[in-house]
Amino acid sequence: MRDLRELLLNREHRSMRHAVPDNLAETYSALGLDPRERMTRRFEYLAAEETPVFLPGEKIVFARTVSNIPDCFTVEEWAKFKKENYIHELGYLSNICPGYDTVIRDGLLAHRERGDEYVKREIDALLNLCDRYQAAAKEQGLEEVADILTRIPRQGAKTFREALQLFRILHFSLWLEGNYHVTVGRFDQYMWPYLEADLAEGRLTEEEAYDLVKDFFLTFNKDNDLYVGVQQGDNGQSMVLGGMTRDGKPAFNLLSRLCLRASCENKMIDPKINLRVSAETPDEIYELGTQLTKAGLGFPQYSNDDVVIDALVRLGYELEDARDYVVAACWEFIIPKYGMEVVNINALCFPKVLDTTLRQGVEYASYEEFCDAVAQQIDQECDRIVSLRNEQYEKSSETAHHVWFVPSPLMESLMSPKYHNFGAHGTGVATAADSMAAIRKYVFEEKLLTFAQLLEAVDSDFANNPELLHRLRYEAPKMGQNHPYPDEASCFLLERYADSLDGRPNCMGGKWRAGTGSAMFYLRHAAELPASPDGRRKNEPFGANFSPSLFARIGGPFSVIQSFSKQNFRRACNGGPLTMEFSASVFDTEEGIRKTAKLVQAYIRNGGHQLQLNAVNPNTLRDAQKNPEAYRGLIVRIWGWSAYFTELDKEYQDHVLARQEYSL
Amino acid sequence: MIGRIFDIKEFAVHDGPGARTTFFLKGCPLRCRWCHNPEGQSFDRELMIRSALCEGCGRCRRPAENEIFRTYGRNPSACPKGLISLCGEDLTPAQVLEKVLPMKDLLASMEGGVTFSGGEPLMQGQFVSECADLLHEHGVHVAMETCGYASSEVFRQVASRMDYILFDLKIMDPKRHLAAIDADNGPILENARWLMENHPAFVFRTPLIPGYTDDGENLAEIKSFVGDAPWEKLPYNNLAGAKYSMLGRTYPLEGQERT
Numbered sequence: 001m002r003d004l005r006e007l008l009l010n011r012e013h014r015s016m017r018h019a020v021p022d023n024l025a026e027t028y029s030a031l032g033l034d035p036r037e038r039m040t041r042r043f044e045y046l047a048a049e050e051t052p053v054f055l056p057g058e059k060i061v062f063a064r065t066v067s068n069i070p071d072c073f074t075v076e077e078w079a080k081f082k083k084e085n086y087i088h089e090l091g092y093l094s095n096i097c098p099g100y101d102t103v104i105r106d107g108l109l110a111h112r113e114r115g116d117e118y119v120k121r122e123i124d125a126l127l128n129l130c131d132r133y134q135a136a137a138k139e140q141g142l143e144e145v146a147d148i149l150t151r152i153p154r155q156g157a158k159t160f161r162e163a164l165q166l167f168r169i170l171h172f173s174l175w176l177e178g179n180y181h182v183t184v185g186r187f188d189q190y191m192w193p194y195l196e197a198d199l200a201e202g203r204l205t206e207e208e209a210y211d212l213v214k215d216f217f218l219t220f221n222k223d224n225d226l227y228v229g230v231q232q233g234d235n236g237q238s239m240v241l242g243g244m245t246r247d248g249k250p251a252f253n254l255l256s257r258l259c260l261r262a263s264c265e266n267k268m269i270d271p272k273i274n275l276r277v278s279a280e281t282p283d284e285i286y287e288l289g290t291q292l293t294k295a296g297l298g299f300p301q302y303s304n305d306d307v308v309i310d311a312l313v314r315l316g317y318e319l320e321d322a323r324d325y326v327v328a329a330c331w332e333f334i335i336p337k338y339g340m341e342v343v344n345i346n347a348l349c350f351p352k353v354l355d356t357t358l359r360q361g362v363e364y365a366s367y368e369e370f371c372d373a374v375a376q377q378i379d380q381e382c383d384r385i386v387s388l389r390n391e392q393y394e395k396s397s398e399t400a401h402h403v404w405f406v407p408s409p410l411m412e413s414l415m416s417p418k419y420h421n422f423g424a425h426g427t428g429v430a431t432a433a434d435s436m437a438a439i440r441k442y443v444f445e446e447k448l449l450t451f452a453q454l455l456e457a458v459d460s461d462f463a464n465n466p467e468l469l470h471r472l473r474y475e476a477p478k479m480g481q482n483h484p485y486p487d488e489a490s491c492f493l494l495e496r497y498a499d500s501l502d503g504r505p506n507c508m509g510g511k512w513r514a515g516t517g518s519a520m521f522y523l524r525h526a527a528e529l530p531a532s533p534d535g536r537r538k539n540e541p542f543g544a545n546f547s548p549s550l551f552a553r554i555g556g557p558f559s560v561i562q563s564f565s566k567q568n569f570r571r572a573c574n575g576g577p578l579t580m581e582f583s584a585s586v587f588d589t590e591e592g593i594r595k596t597a598k599l600v601q602a603y604i605r606n607g608g609h610q611l612q613l614n615a616v617n618p619n620t621l622r623d624a625q626k627n628p629e630a631y632r633g634l635i636v637r638i639w640g641w642s643a644y645f646t647e648l649d650k651e652y653q654d655h656v657l658a659r660q661e662y663s664l
Numbered sequence: 665m666i667g668r669i670f671d672i673k674e675f676a677v678h679d680g681p682g683a684r685t686t687f688f689l690k691g692c693p694l695r696c697r698w699c700h701n702p703e704g705q706s707f708d709r710e711l712m713i714r715s716a717l718c719e720g721c722g723r724c725r726r727p728a729e730n731e732i733f734r735t736y737g738r739n740p741s742a743c744p745k746g747l748i749s750l751c752g753e754d755l756t757p758a759q760v761l762e763k764v765l766p767m768k769d770l771l772a773s774m775e776g777g778v779t780f781s782g783g784e785p786l787m788q789g790q791f792v793s794e795c796a797d798l799l800h801e802h803g804v805h806v807a808m809e810t811c812g813y814a815s816s817e818v819f820r821q822v823a824s825r826m827d828y829i830l831f832d833l834k835i836m837d838p839k840r841h842l843a844a845i846d847a848d849n850g851p852i853l854e855n856a857r858w859l860m861e862n863h864p865a866f867v868f869r870t871p872l873i874p875g876y877t878d879d880g881e882n883l884a885e886i887k888s889f890v891g892d893a894p895w896e897k898l899p900y901n902n903l904a905g906a907k908y909s910m911l912g913r914t915y916p917l918e919g920q921e922r923t
Contacts (some may be wrong), residue, residue, distance in 0.1 A: 083898040474746040479879055482766055551746070556674025558685065558767040559867045584676055595683040599675060605773065 017067040024070040036407040038072040047125040052136035064223040085404035094181040095328040098414035099337030101190040107156030118409035163194040181236025181329040185336045188256040214262040220270035233643025236329030243276025246320045273299035283604045286597035294587035298637025301612040311573035330640020331575035343423035346385040349525040350432030382500040420510035423574035427518040428542035430479040432532035437485035438476040474534030478552030482562040497572035515574025516546035561603040569609035577610035665755040667791030678806035680906040692784040695846040697916040704783035709752030712910040734776025757794040777805025786814035796825040819855040836885035867894040
């Protein structure tokens with residue numbers, strides 16, 4: 001077990017991979033094949049190219065041996081698609097949560113019967129690969145593996161181990177099909193019946209089950225280096241534990257517990273653990289979560305059922321589905337199987353809204369008048385957001401006509417689309433709210449400067465006015481101080497954002513959801529802007545997601561959780577957590593764990609919607625930047641995912657380090 | 665009544681029951697060689713400069729029309745990186761209460777309260793007593809972290825108002841105590857005895873400082889002194905010296921190994 005983890009960390013298994021020629025697009029194009037045919041052919045081809053491999057000691061098999069997935073379309077074809085459609089990111093299905101449970105229960109043959117010809121062909125290709133795995137396992141004397149593979153791919157799983165293996169086959173196949181950010185969903189719910197039966201009938205002890213979970217968790221780390229998003233680690237393999245069942249009962253069970261423990265012990269970046277909690281959640285579950293935080297992986301991320309379920313119902317989700325919510329790759333709330341949503345299709349940059357308002361050259365008579373102007377600017381930004389303009393898309397006008405995804409037979413066969421909402425991030429909330437607070441205080445109350453003077457200072461990056469810079473940066477009230485000015489401004493910004501998106505249809509018959517996430521925009525949006533009135537200088541990033549500004553002199557955790565829970569998340573609920581950094585020493589004692597768990601509970605009871613804690617040791621990070629070889633296993637949280645620190649680009653490393661200034 | 669603090673720390677998890685907010689009072693009668701809050705030693709306000717990040721632009725030395733520049737020859741608000749701060753804020757008990765009230769419910773939900781630490785709270789005993797009375801009127805749990813060095817009158821006046829006391833016992837041998845801390849430990853031990861006999865909720869604590877407090881002889885003497893009373897040993901913090909350079913001072917235990 002230990003060996004397998006080491007082997008994965010040392011990347012030894014990667015030597016078993018080979019690349020296939022990147023020429024499928026040209027071939028398919030020459031044959032004039034339609035997209036669905038191409039996806040099917042490619043899957044058949046890649047499944048045939050895959051070679052059965054067994055890593056030492058592993059119980060759950062299947063690892064990628066083909067290192068690349070050649071594109072199905074030529075550059076010219078993509079250009080054409082992009083003219084005629086709005087293409088989201090890479091154009092392939094991503095960031096959704098397939099319904100795994102039925103196939104795990106019934107097997108691939110039953111699923112084949114329900115599918116169209118493309119699904120049938122992909123399943124045939126997959127079964128062929130399973131059979132080759134089975135034969136190879138037998139040949140190598142892996143009797144148990146061979147036995148399981150004889151039955152389950154076709155007939156479905158009966159035991160917990162079988163269910164884990166079949167999940168692995170499905171998850172592997174969805175990635176191989178070319179989908180990405182393939183999330184895991186409510187693993188402790190759809191797997192629990194198998195484990196429960198095994199325990200009841202004496203097929204497994206709790207410790208044996210735990211060993212299986214640990215081994216299974218390693219499978220997410222076999223191929224994740226092939227699943228790179230913006231950075232290594234951004235792969236969307238998120239798992240959601242606890243919360244409530246579809247009929248409203250507490251869902252946290254023994255398997256949830258085993259998962260938290262396994263994540264703690266494996267100390268690897270996948271799967272990314274999310275823990276659903278509410279005001280009613282017992283202290284003990286918060287404490288288990290905090291034990292995992294202590295492990296330093298940046299998990300779990302908490303979400304508040306009280307707020308999220310209510311918010312989803314208000315958006316029109318059926319109550320039972322809302323209770324079943326999971327997170328997409330990072331934090332956006334989606335419904336497994338039923339949510340064919342695009343949760344990160346666009347982003348509103350709040351500091352840009354402020355900047356544009358400033359540039360209108362108006363000396364507003366009152367703070368209220370200024371706020372009205374900001375609100376108008378938010379409306380204009382939302383017009384832009386829903387129009388989904390991009391460089392190539394010609395038809396874009398008031399609203400996008402069409403968002404097109406490459407058809408994905410297998411992934412689609414695991415979905416029953418009911419919800420088609422779009423989510424938009426909201427970046428730099430604290431930077432914008434702090435800017436408004438500074439304007440309220442220094443322009444209107446103290447009449448220290450005019451809007452024109454403020455704009456001049458911003459445009460010169462405060463070069464000629466260091467004293468003003470100091471005042472704005474370090475003396476003005478900030479989010480994280482529980483001060484009414486910035487906190488009220490943030491409530492205003494999010495409320496108006498939600499108002500503005502409210503009632504706007506999207507092109508798929510769904511709605512728009514306003515969020516507080518940033519993804520990589522805390523760097524990208526910030527880089528596009530000049531300095532801001534909160535004293536942020538040009539080229540300084542925003543805080544990630546819904547967090548204090550990096551240089552803000554915050555009051556401390558009590559002030560932070562109050563500043564960041566006043567907003568109405570029942571309206572702005574696309575997701576995006578408050579992140580707090582704690583010195584690793586807080587977790588040294590059981591007392592510290594218990595108290596931190598209470599703090600999380602307090603945030604949830606205060607009405608916060610999503611929270612993520614980091615246990616960090618800044619000295620370790622600095623040393624790791626200098627001596628990367630010595631810190632290969634060091635894990636840090638980035639924006640909605642965790643990564644090996646030394647594999648990150650320096651700008652992301654630096655942001656992680658800058659956040660520590662505000663750690664305890 | 666005015667008190668002087670040098671820091672407020674929210675979510676202090678090592679300063680008494682539950683999660684707490686700790687007020688650090690400026691000024692201490694002792695001079696422990698290993699002190700990790702050197703800005704808590706003097707009652708006077710001091711300039712702290714995070715010089716490690718200073719790029720030497722010199723702006724802070726340009727003459728400025730403010731009290732701080734006149735006193736210290738530096739102008740904190742000229743520093744573009746905010747590296748200079750004046751350490752020491754004067755507050756009335758009412759202002760302390762004003763800072764606590766917004767987090768009162770949070771403190772209660774986390775079974776915590778407010779702790780007065782330092783420096784040494786007993787140096788500002790009257791202020792701490794008034795704060796405690798005021799906080800108690802609002803149902804806030806109040807604790808004190810003390811070195812115990814004060815006259816027995818002051819100690820009893822303040823201690824009797826506390827819901828919980830964290831009392832440091834460092835070195836039992838009077839000569840060694842004087843050499844390491846520049847003070848006689850007689851008053852400390854007298855107050856500690858009173859505490860054991862009269863106070864319902866307290867803990868003794870001993871920081872384990874290599875070469876000063878962590879030897880078997882000292883620890884055995886402490887053990888025999890405290891008997892069955894609650895007693896905790898605290899590991900030495902190897903970042904203890906971090907703040908000295910900000911005050912333009914040198915850490916007396918520079919280079920000391922961590923235990």
